[in-house]
Amino acid sequence: MHDMNLSVAADPYPVTLDLPHAALIVIDMQRDFVEPGGFGAALGNDVTRLQAAIDPIAAVLAAARAAGLLVIHTREGHRPDLTDLPPTKKARGRLDPGIGDPGPMGRILVRGEAGHEIVPVLAPLAGEPVIDKPGKGAFYATDLETILRQRAIAKLILCGVTTEVCVHTTLREANDRGFECLVVSDGTASYFPEFHACALAMVKAQGGIFGFVTDSATLIRTLEKVIRT
Numbered sequence: 526m527h528d529m530n531l532s533v534a535a536d537p538y539p540v541t542l543d544l545p546h547a548a549l550i551v552i553d554m555q556r557d558f559v560e561p562g563g564f565g566a567a568l569g570n571d572v573t574r575l576q577a578a579i580d581p582i583a584a585v586l587a588a589a590r591a592a593g594l595l596v597i598h599t600r601e602g603h604r605p606d607l608t609d610l611p612p613t614k615k616a617r618g619r620l621d622p623g624i625g626d627p628g629p630m631g632r633i634l635v636r637g638e639a640g641h642e643i644v645p646v647l648a649p650l651a652g653e654p655v656i657d658k659p660g661k662g663a664f665y666a667t668d669l670e671t672i673l674r675q676r677a678i679a680k681l682i683l684c685g686v687t688t689e690v691c692v693h694t695t696l697r698e699a700n701d702r703g704f705e706c707l708v709v710s711d712g713t714a715s716y717f718p719e720f721h722a723c724a725l726a727m728v729k730a731q732g733g734i735f736g737f738v739t740d741s742a743t744l745i746r747t748l749e750k751v752i753r754t
């Protein structure tokens with residue numbers, strides 16, 4: 526029986542993961558954000574910046590699954606009737622097409638549409654919960670907290686996009702609920718490199734005011750200790 530308490534090198538200092546009480550959350554790796562022709566691209570963004578996070582996330586996913594961690598995926602999107610879409614969110618940016626409108630991958634950010642799906646290489650496995658969220662944070666208007674509490678999860682490893690929007694909002698929601706968060710620096714990405722850097726810096730500032738930051742290679746090396754033994 527191996528020790529399930531793993532110390533992960535992180536900033537501002539190492540963090541301990543008690544594996545049965547840790548979960549990996551992969552945030553919004555959806556075609557609408559990551560692929561050309563989706564919502565992110567419609568906003569004028571360079572989606573290749575987000576694509577840089579795919580390989581590190583795939584590697585972290587594989588290690589987390591092999592180590593037996595609970596893996597949870599999130600998706601940002603709305604009901605087809607758009608009853609959960611705040612008018613402010615719909616109107617913001619004066620986009621044409623905007624959320625709910627037909628786009629190259631179906632209706633933009635609408636559940637069930639092709640663009641709303643997670644990119645195939647990071648597709649959830651059977652049994653991995655998928656949280657559909659109408660907002661930026663994965664706790665708001667979802668059953669994520671219920672699922673985590675049922676499994677006695679105390680620590681969250683966060684990957685996904687975008688660093689300063691949905692990852693940060695989820696991180697802040699989690700932190701206020703008492704979850705310890707470890708952000709994987711190269712497993713997150715932003716359309717704006719300066720926002721990515723700043724968002725990561727904010728996590729670990731002031732002694733880790735929102736949590737901890739590590740990178741995928743460090744995390745995987747640590748998880749391998751329980752995978753190999």
Ligand code: C5J
Pocket residue numbers: 552553558601661686687688690691692
């Ligand atoms: C955005 C997200 N950026 N998943 N969503 O609108 O970060």
